[in-house]
Amino acid sequence: MKDHGFPEEGRRRVVIEGITPSLDGGRFPVKRIVGDALGVEADVFADGHDELSVRLRWRNDRGGEDLAWSELPMEPLGNDRWRAQIQLDSVGRCRYSVVGWIDRFASWARDLQKRLDARQDVAVDLLIGAELIEGAARRAAESGAHDESERLQAWAADLRGDGPAAVRSGRALDATLVAVAERFPDRSLATTSEPQLGVIVDREKARFSAWYELFPRSASPVADRHGTLKDVIARLPYVAEMGFDVLYLPPIHPIGRTFRKGPNNRVGASASDPGVPWAIGADEGGHTAIHPDLGTLDDFDELVRAAAERGIEIALDVAFQASPDHPWVKEHPEWFRRRPDGTIQYAENPPKKYQDIVPFDFETPAWRELWTALEGVFRFWIDHGVLAFRVDNPHTKAFPFWEWAIGNITRDHPDAIFLAEAFTRPRVMQRLAKVGFTQSYTYFTWRNSKAELIEYFTELTTDPLVQFFRPNAWPNTPDILHESLQLGGLPMFQARFVLAATLSADYGIYGPAFELGEGAPLEHGSEEYLDSEKYQQRSWDLDAPHSLRPLIAAVNRTRRTHLALQRNDGLRFHRIDNDQLIAYTKQSPDGSDIVLAVVLLDPQRAQSGTLELDVAALGLDPSRPLELRDELTGATELWPGPRHDISLVPGTRQACLYAVRQSTRTEQQFETYR
């Protein structure tokens, strides 16, 4: 016999496909910010010629399966495409799906009108309508809408009555009654799209943030004295004046002594060497302890409070690895891989050995306990007021762990932000963003030419990446001093800063090395800093006259006053006929705020070029002049049209950052001005 594998319900005639946005067929949520509108589209159709009703439904994902769905009608765009838009008004995870059904009542009403227009006999059609309306009346009654039910019943009786057909036909299409009937549709054969899709709604800072990284042990105002968290508190005005809103600290935990590294990564430290902060854990404690030389947990709490008062939040470095002295190595040997000689497997990249670090074994049979302990690290610091985490090397820990941990934590703390410090292959970095990381480090550091920058930021700001991968651009980190900064001097630091802070709404610098233009590498060909703070404490002359503090403060001020710079989706590159000059605009969603950046990529020679601003694409009138205010100098310029010659000079005027608007002056006034 044939295998008659009937579907459970073969009469669901409506098809729903091609829903956007949707990431990997719904496997992962897309990302938005609270206050955003989420536009959802779908192809919805059925066999034949019946009218459809299509709704977008969504609900907050916080409360389990039995929360009620909200619904919104979707509007047809033509070619079987439908659209609706949800206003995302609270943080957290939200699910959505599309539901559609054959609207027999609307089909009937449409056809009745055509029949009446053709002066056909509609006696039987009125009876069909009465049946449909009686169905709506029944559903109204079932939902407790007894008034509506009675109105519908009376209407149906009218259509069944023996009054003149012309009168009954007129009643049949009474707009008020039609609207009542449409409120109680027959959804018994409705199709609901599967799987349910998700959107993560983050707080504003997920998309718009300026990070400043410093080593607390170098924060002492006195050279050679180990810095403390109290010193960091004293440093807050300095950070705030530059306009940063996230202060990120490398690990502040006790540092292991076994195989401790000396300055410049020397094997074998002396007794006075402070060690590497990422070699986490010693007798004094592990991931939830404060290094005694930095202070106490109370000091930390005080730092969080003091920072908040200045609009700064503290971000911690979470590095899931241990020094051999970490308490967990003794307490939970089952979380580490043992070698046949009984020793614990240290980190290595053969033939290189990193014996000061032992990795967790994500294949341990005790993985549930390990996961719970690691998740507990985040929860510990969240309880101390931390909501931003820079996660070290997440790409060397199992993806399922991150999806579980970030999912769990953000269910309770939807404001938590996780920045993935993964510098690895594209698919791996993207997967981390998919499984839950809020922001991601990027290849920005290694994208230096104009062509590279245009290609890379176009990829980052368009589908599919724009749906889930939020770049956080850093011109330097303690691990990466790019050759261009080694060779380009302060002009290059200026260029890279403006690029990071204006191409990407999320960005950060590692200071004070950055603003002081620290450019000495460990050795030729290396991206490591000489005398890196990773291995030793340093003392910085914050008031050095060459400091980039003024530029940084001006750019951050500009970012705060321009919505256009607070997101990435309005990025557009413009033609300028010089490969050492790059020009782009960012534009706010409503089009009203436009910022034009032109950056000189050459640190040595002045360069000129003719910019061709694509004003039509920006919604401006190409025939009318433009008014531009350079937010870095305060000077205002009037351009008669979209073509304009620009000259930039290394160090002196490395970049300009124009607020652009259509000039209200007439051509004549402009000529006078010229």
Added chain:
Amino acid sequence: MKDHGFPEEGRRRVVIEGITPSLDGGRFPVKRIVGDALGVEADVFADGHDELSVRLRWRNDRGGEDLAWSELPMEPLGNDRWRAQIQLDSVGRCRYSVVGWIDRFASWARDLQKRLDARQDVAVDLLIGAELIEGAARRAAESGAHDESERLQAWAADLRGDGPAAVRSGRALDATLVAVAERFPDRSLATTSEPQLGVIVDREKARFSAWYELFPRSASPVADRHGTLKDVIARLPYVAEMGFDVLYLPPIHPIGRTFRKGPNNRVGASASDPGVPWAIGADEGGHTAIHPDLGTLDDFDELVRAAAERGIEIALDVAFQASPDHPWVKEHPEWFRRRPDGTIQYAENPPKKYQDIVPFDFETPAWRELWTALEGVFRFWIDHGVLAFRVDNPHTKAFPFWEWAIGNITRDHPDAIFLAEAFTRPRVMQRLAKVGFTQSYTYFTWRNSKAELIEYFTELTTDPLVQFFRPNAWPNTPDILHESLQLGGLPMFQARFVLAATLSADYGIYGPAFELGEGAPLEHGSEEYLDSEKYQQRSWDLDAPHSLRPLIAAVNRTRRTHLALQRNDGLRFHRIDNDQLIAYTKQSPDGSDIVLAVVLLDPQRAQSGTLELDVAALGLDPSRPLELRDELTGATELWPGPRHDISLVPGTRQACLYAVRQSTRTEQQFETYR
């Protein structure tokens, strides 16, 4: 407490995503032909730096869940992309998925080599290797490979032994033994991609077929005598000589009498009018009966046999609708929609009424019985040797029915071919192809300008459509006589024929109207034929001197001798600087067979243009001459290079169809030849 919703297994570290080909996230199968290679790619990676093993697995879908999977190693392409290729050697449905795991043994071997190269102490590493090899030995034993298990145990013992480290290290990487160990990998934490993906493997004719449609009732050699199936048998040589391999017959069933239509769709037929074949069903029977005037079921069986002898298969028209006189109307009134006055709902498109047709109600509570009966129609004719079905208006029947019916039937009869006659909106036509239709009618009839043709056939022959939508191009049908044919005369028939038969590997014509250039419409502005065979029988002068039979035969012969024309994926358009000339090549997958078509779209004026053949894209040498044989004339030409002037003349030389190859003659010989 927190919701610790742990995954079932949190240690599956390998990620698999981005598998191609894949249609709608795996919801639908892609389509291929027996003998094709199916290249499958996927992004496969894990955290960290371990080596991976990745396999493609597949199995025939005929035998249920417990059939064994075949496996093939996937090869890394770089950037975390992996690839393997399955040879599809039997028709039917096939499933595939990707499986990947951390290959600890390969990682160990890789690292050991690096340690040896760096002259490090590997004593502990040899013990780690021994443990891994003992694991492989255990798995070998469990799978009954006792010899291999013993070899592996001996090897592990060697590595554990107290011989000189250098000797043991050499043994550790013994290639033969490594290969044995790799045959018994630890797959306990392997990741298998979900959902399983599918490919439908059709017989050759699904992709390469030439259809000829005729009305049996007009097949009589004697004017005014109703044609019979025996007349169709007599017509077979005519069809075979033109080179067609599918003979498609409009419905051959008894025709209803109630509301029968007269000639030219006149309401109210006279007693002698034969009616519309799509008004199926009368006292004599329904979808499984033969119209008495056409003959008997025995005659039909004889037709199928006689056609097969000439390499032709019979395709039937399956129109799931009934005349009011269809036996099912009385036997199964529950399959039709009743109106409140007790009558059965006839077909309509208000205000138009088609009272000679009643549609099935796919929302009937008895939908399972209805589906079974309709599926039975296909099975009945399959039992009579029919394996090709042209399905009438499938877009007015519920999609779930088609998916179920075609899925069921092709499980038993994987050679069955279903051509969807849906001329409707793109998403609807595409969905029918997704749910199972083998081939699809297209918009070809309405794509007439060069730009329209290029745009449309580019869409049809690239992703995603090329994965599931097989176009069957028809220049005319009994329902569609395009204005271009009405106005363009025989030259336009020639042009449209060559386009259909060479742009699309599947095509068809409705004859003899087509080859005789029948171009008279019912009225100005109509696409209906005057005196259409849909409503009356006709008599045709098959031997008229203007018949396009010779051209049709030549083109079909060319199609059979050129692999390039037997598929659509090698289509490429080339520049020719005249909008009335269109030029394109088709190329076989191995590149060796290339056919160049140049078609004159203008039916009235001769046109010339310079063709720029993109020879580099075709894998030819632009610096060497080309040899072209026009398959329609037999003439050979030598072109010195890729640029060539072409002139075509309406009616006389409406198109040329060149077999292209690199000339073996030298430039000098070529000059001599000139």
